[in-house]
Structure formats: structure tokens, C-alpha cells
Amino acid sequence: MQYTVRDVLSMEVAPALGCTEPIAVALAAASATDLLPSREITSINVVVDPNIFKNGMGVAIPAAHHGKGLDLAAAMGALAGNASARLEVLRDVDEAAFEQARRLVAQGMVQLTHRSERGLYVNVEVESKNGDRARAVIQGRHDAIVLRELNGQLVESAEQTAQSSNTTSGEDMRMWLTQRSITDLIGLLDGLEQQDYDFLRKGVNMNLALSRYGLEHKCGLGVGRTLERLTERGMIVRDAITEAQILAAAAADARLAGAPLPAMSSAGSGTQGLGAVLIIWAVRKRLGTFDEQWALRATALSHLVTSSLKGRIGRLSAMCGCAIASGAGAAAGITHMMGGNAEAVSGAIKNVTADLAGVICDGAKASCALKLASAARCAVQAALFALEGVVAGENDGIVCAAAEDTMDALGRLSNEGMPATDRVILDIMCTKECNKL
Structure with a gap:
């Protein structure tokens, strides 16, 4: 189908x-x-x-x-x-x-x-x-x-x-999606219509509202607010990478603290949705006045890549989806928005894999904002590097010559290599909880 x-x-x-x-x-x-x-x-x-x-x-x-x-x-x-x-x-x-x-x-x-x-x-x-x-x-x-x-x-x-x-259709669709090449995914974007752009814009606005809430209120660890303060004090520069970290982390601070605002989720996770959307829009803000519709197209690609990768590694696993999945999705979207071809988009995905493949999921909690900040840094850097022709090669660990094979390798790592890791993570967390009683 x-x-x-x-x-x-x-x-x-x-x-x-x-x-x-x-x-x-x-x-x-x-x-x-x-x-x-x-x-x-x-x-x-x-x-x-x-x-x-x-x-x-x-x-x-x-x-x-x-x-x-x-x-x-x-x-x-x-x-x-x-x-x-x-x-x-x-x-x-x-x-x-x-x-x-x-x-x-x-x-x-x-x-x-x-x-x-x-x-x-x-x-x-x-x-x-x-x-x-x-x-x-x-x-x-x-x-x-x-x-x-x-x-x-x-x-x-x-x-x-x-x-x-x-549910059955969703499983079939996710299987179909994992079998599509990066070129195929980019080609799907030609089917976007006005109501799709309206829906994507709604998601952007929703996630930006969460980011504003996180910056205006004391939420969670306050990762986004702290990064913003550090830029104001001149400790770090508010460039495209930092902008992406601030927007994404502030939204995660708010969401994971129970803020009364919804997130537009991606592949089953609100935090993944924040990464898949906000990292792209931060780059749009800092690096140039990219056309809004083109940025929305890039956001759609981000969702497609995020879902394709989650279809491989599993809806829930020991691998951090907000880091590796939405990081790869955002990197792909940024590369596409900035004029990169399918080869560059593939390179960005491979760069994220080379950087973040080992990030574990140890449950949803306030410190996920730190991981999303890391994903934002990685996604922007991965995209900019790919556009400059700097791409992790097939001799670099689990990275393969093709982005599709690299994503398959991540799926194998998650499904075959990490179930024991997942059990140990849960055991550590449960032991800590028991010791508190």
C-alpha cells in the first residue's frame, strides 16, 4: 500500500x-x-x-x-x-x-x-x-x-x-515508512496541501507556546532559562545552536513539570515532538528568513524521519528517542530547509548517529531537558557539517554507507543489544525508589 x-x-x-x-x-x-x-x-x-x-x-x-x-x-x-x-x-x-x-x-x-x-x-x-x-x-x-x-x-x-x-493501519504504515529511502521521504513532501501546512503550523505554535511558558515560569531544572541567562551574561553566545537549545529545553522544562499546555507530539512522544519542531524553528530564526512554508515542509520531513527511526528502534526502548530520533529528524529538516539535497540530508542523519547513538532512556523526568538540549546542539551541528561535506563514514562504528542502513543498525542496536540495558536501568531506578521508603 x-x-x-x-x-x-x-x-x-x-x-x-x-x-x-x-x-x-x-x-x-x-x-x-x-x-x-x-x-x-x-x-x-x-x-x-x-x-x-x-x-x-x-x-x-x-x-x-x-x-x-x-x-x-x-x-x-x-x-x-x-x-x-x-x-x-x-x-x-x-x-x-x-x-x-x-x-x-x-x-x-x-x-x-x-x-x-x-x-x-x-x-x-x-x-x-x-x-x-x-x-x-x-x-x-x-x-x-x-x-x-x-x-x-x-x-x-x-x-x-x-x-x-x-492500530493495525499504524503498524502497517510504520513498517512501510521504515522501507522508504531518504529520497522517498523527501519526495512525499510534494504531496503536502494547505490543510497539512495548517496542521504543521498549529504544531509549531503549540510547541512555541510551551517554550515561552518554560522561559517565563520556573519549571523543572530550568535548563532553557539558565541557558538564556548565560547568554545575557555573556558566558555563551546566542548563536543558532544555543537558540535551538534554549527553545527546545525550555519547552521540555515546562512539559515535564506538568505545565497546563499540550505539546504537538511526534511518533508517540511529546518531547520528541518538541525536538522535531523547535530545533528547526530556532535555526530559521537565527540563520535567515527562510520562507515559512518551506520551514513547515522541513518540519514535515523531521516528523517523517523521526517516525521512520522510531519504527526501527521501537516505540519505547532503552534508547533515548528525544535525543536520537528527534535529533535525526531535526537535522534532516534543517538540512532540507537550508537547501541540502538527499545526500546531505542522509549525511546529517549519519552525523547524529555517530554523535548520539549511545544515549540511554532512563525514564521521563525533568532532566530530559538536558538531553533535548544536547540533541539540539547535535542536530544543528550535524546539519551544518553535512552541508559543508563533513559526514561520518562507513568505517565509523555503527555508521553505514547509507543513512537507511545506519537507521537499520540503530534498530538492531535497540532491539537486539539493549533489552538487558533496559532491565538494568529499571532495576537501578526501582532500587533507588525502594531505598527512599
Whole structure:
């Protein structure tokens, strides 16, 4: 089957309020609770795959006053989540609902476990006071509800059928995308129409708003604000690289601190979306007045490359997606925006791989802003180097002669080489949590 750029954007790029791992849990909880005749909840049982568990341990949840934890996300989703809002499921949570959710967790009414499960998996069962039990399962994508049950009976719905169909289509599309060459991906951009440009512009504005929020408020580690202060004091120069670091890191500071603003995500991650979009727009700001539509075209290419690489390394893995995937996507987009051909775009992707391939994912948390700042530095440098003909070669480690083979090598590294790394990361994180108790 032949897919279009719009197909990829519609399946891979979407607004997300909060880190998508706790949000997926909140969405499953909200979807299950919607089936209950009575919403007087007595217990919630959450089972997730290890990577959802890892990514939900240290990241703040929107409307939770810096509160963290998949158990709290599940309680908030069950009590006040809007399942029809998908990855913005918690947008209507108010103070009273948060306090009620916090009490549910404090009273031990929310149980959370993780189990070995290949790929993204969330299973939430909610029980009400009258004994009814409802269950919802998310699998494959953060918003793909593939099963709903009430008292053990399957509940069919047009929406669920559509979601299951979309999940299958999404998997097929991602497989198709990984088989496209860089030239093919650039060629897809010729299919962009006005409504696609409008959608891409919406994503840019959304992510720029998060960046402004991060610069105007004390959020997380304050990586973006600190970089900006250092430029004002003359400690570092505000060039294209620093501009990209400031914009991207400030947005990550805000998002990972639970700011009440959505991000336009890319390939299932809001932080990846920040990198895929903002790094390009920072370069546009500092290096020249590139036409807006051409910059939006470059942003679309960034999303395509990010999704193609995530299709290889996995939706969730031990490899940091906001560094390597959105870093490669942004580098490709910058190179294209600045007039680079397919060979230069490929070179930029190989340069990012040579630089950042070893960056691990140790869960979503405030310090991801540091990794996104590193990705911004790398992406801009990789693109500028490629445009100057400076490209990592096939004798450089896992870098191969072709960008497509290099991305395949990253996929093999992630899927064959890093599962044990993932287990060790989670063990270290869990041991730390146990020692705090």
C-alpha cells in the first residue's frame, strides 16, 4: 500500500497534554470508567509494560501540583478524565478531582504492577462500589484502545473498532515508512496541501507556546532559562545552536513539570515532538528568513524521519528517542530547509548517529531537558557539517554507507543489544525508589 505524508502526520503527530506514558494510563482508566453504571470507585488495578513503568516514575502530571506516578495518573483519569480527548484526557481535571485522586492513592486503592510485555501495553481495571468491573487495554500506540470489557463481557463500539483498525493501519504504515529511502521521504513532501501546512503550523505554535511558558515560569531544572541567562551574561553566545537549545529545553522544562499546555507530539512522544519542531524553528530564526512554508515542509520531513527511526528502534526502548530520533529528524529538516539535497540530508542523519547513538532512556523526568538540549546542539551541528561535506563514514562504528542502513543498525542496536540495558536501568531506578521508603 502507498501512504501519503498526510497519512503519516495523522497517525504519528498529535497534541498531547503531559508525558504520554502516564497519559496513556489515564486514558485507559477513563475509558474503563466510562463503562461503569456507577462512578463510585473502590479500586483500580494497573498493569503496564516495563517501559511505560519506567517512563512514568519520575515525570510530573498536569493538574497534579507536581505530583507523579502512574497510580496517580490512573486515579485522575478514572475520576475526571475525558476519554474522548485522547492524549489530552486530563485537560478537564480540577482541584477537587485531583484531591479525590490523591486520596484514592493514599488509601491504597490503586495497585500498580509491571510485567514483561513486548511493546507498549497498558491494562487498567476499575471496580465500583456496587461490584461492577470495567477494563480497558491500550496496546501499540499511546492512544490505541484495543479492548474494553464490563464484568468480563466484551464491549464493542464503533470508536473502538476504528481504533483497532487504526492500530493495525499504524503498524502497517510504520513498517512501510521504515522501507522508504531518504529520497522517498523527501519526495512525499510534494504531496503536502494547505490543510497539512495548517496542521504543521498549529504544531509549531503549540510547541512555541510551551517554550515561552518554560522561559517565563520556573519549571523543572530550568535548563532553557539558565541557558538564556548565560547568554545575557555573556558566558555563551546566542548563536543558532544555543537558540535551538534554549527553545527546545525550555519547552521540555515546562512539559515535564506538568505545565497546563499540550505539546504537538511526534511518533508517540511529546518531547520528541518538541525536538522535531523547535530545533528547526530556532535555526530559521537565527540563520535567515527562510520562507515559512518551506520551514513547515522541513518540519514535515523531521516528523517523517523521526517516525521512520522510531519504527526501527521501537516505540519505547532503552534508547533515548528525544535525543536520537528527534535529533535525526531535526537535522534532516534543517538540512532540507537550508537547501541540502538527499545526500546531505542522509549525511546529517549519519552525523547524529555517530554523535548520539549511545544515549540511554532512563525514564521521563525533568532532566530530559538536558538531553533535548544536547540533541539540539547535535542536530544543528550535524546539519551544518553535512552541508559543508563533513559526514561520518562507513568505517565509523555503527555508521553505514547509507543513512537507511545506519537507521537499520540503530534498530538492531535497540532491539537486539539493549533489552538487558533496559532491565538494568529499571532495576537501578526501582532500587533507588525502594531505598527512599
